[in-house]
Amino acid sequence: MERWPAESIWELVSPLLPGFTVEVLPEVDSSNTELMRRARAGQTEPTLLVAERQSAGRGRLGRPWQSAVGDSLTFSLGLPYAPRDWSGLSLAVGLAVAESLHPDIGLKWPNDLWWHDRKLAGILIEAATVGGRSQVVVGIGINIRPRPAEGLSTPPAALTELWPEASAGAALLRLMPALVRTLLDFEPQGFAPLQARFETHDVLRGREVGTSDGRQGQALGVGPTGALRLLQASGECLIDSSEVSVRPRQ
Ligand code: BTN
Numbered sequence: 001m002e003r004w005p006a007e008s009i010w011e012l013v014s015p016l017l018p019g020f021t022v023e024v025l026p027e028v029d030s031s032n033t034e035l036m037r038r039a040r041a042g043q044t045e046p047t048l049l050v051a052e053r054q055s056a057g058r059g060r061l062g063r064p065w066q067s068a069v070g071d072s073l074t075f076s077l078g079l080p081y082a083p084r085d086w087s088g089l090s091l092a093v094g095l096a097v098a099e100s101l102h103p104d105i106g107l108k109w110p111n112d113l114w115w116h117d118r119k120l121a122g123i124l125i126e127a128a129t130v131g132g133r134s135q136v137v138v139g140i141g142i143n144i145r146p147r148p149a150e151g152l153s154t155p156p157a158a159l160t161e162l163w164p165e166a167s168a169g170a171a172l173l174r175l176m177p178a179l180v181r182t183l184l185d186f187e188p189q190g191f192a193p194l195q196a197r198f199e200t201h202d203v204l205r206g207r208e209v210g211t212s213d214g215r216q217g218q219a220l221g222v223g224p225t226g227a228l229r230l231l232q233a234s235g236e237c238l239i240d241s242s243e244v245s246v247r248p249r250q
Contacts, residue, residue: 002070004050005173012177016184017046017079025049029056032124032139035078039128039135046079057141059122061245071145073168081136081187087240088191088226090125093138095198096182097121100175102162106203109228109246114203115157144168192224204248212245
């Protein structure tokens with residue numbers, strides 16, 4: 001049974017986010033779906049919702065998100081949010097989570113955390129407009145302990161490989177203040193001030209990659225809005241669509 005440091009998280013985060021609450025649910029369809037439902041119903045107070053089990057966890061591009069009960073951390077943070085520019089938000093979130101958990105965690109554009117070319121965590125960001133004000137829901141799933149590959153070509157990475165004593169609660173306590181500070185800074189500043197830091201974690205930079213919409217080339221890093229710079233035979237192009245996925249070709 002996980003012991004959640006809900007009170008410690010509240011003490012660290014509520015000075016940054018007035019009205020902040022922490023909630024742990026034993027089961028929900030998806031913590032993102034739940035916070036989006038609440039937002040549409042007018043419940044927009046800053047909320048951290050931790051799901052011990054998700055019956056319909058969702059990933060990017062309409063994919064399901066599988067997590068092992070007790071061996072994963074699945075949560076969403078919802079809050080009123082009106083950034084100057086939304087571009088690069090998922091990269092900023094990935095950077096905050098990676099830096100707070102371990103300096104050697106890699107980032108795979110646009111928002112996966114990688115360890116030794118295996119996926120450690122994923123991020124799903126959704127937004128809604130409620131009564132003319134925008135609301136964001138940042139959902140994060142992290143593999144804490146190893147789990148079987150279950151049809152995947154490579155088994156996912158787990159946080160205990162790089163932080164042996166890691167638990168879901170300890171990881172959440174470490175990352176929450178950094179995540180909230182990053183979201184608050186991003187609102188007026190956007191991604192540009194984080195570009196150089198992202199680069200130090202970028203696992204695609206310099207590698208040959210292929211995209212799900214059929215492009216191939218060398219990844220050159222990211223631009224000031226977080227777009228992926230791809231060098232093709234025809235020249236450099238920018239990929240900024242969150243509908244595209246990218247994989248290294250070797
Ligand atoms: C991805 O890599 O495709 C994104 C995965 C995001 C998973 C998290 S788990 C908590 C939150 N609730 C969901 O249903 N999805 C996100």
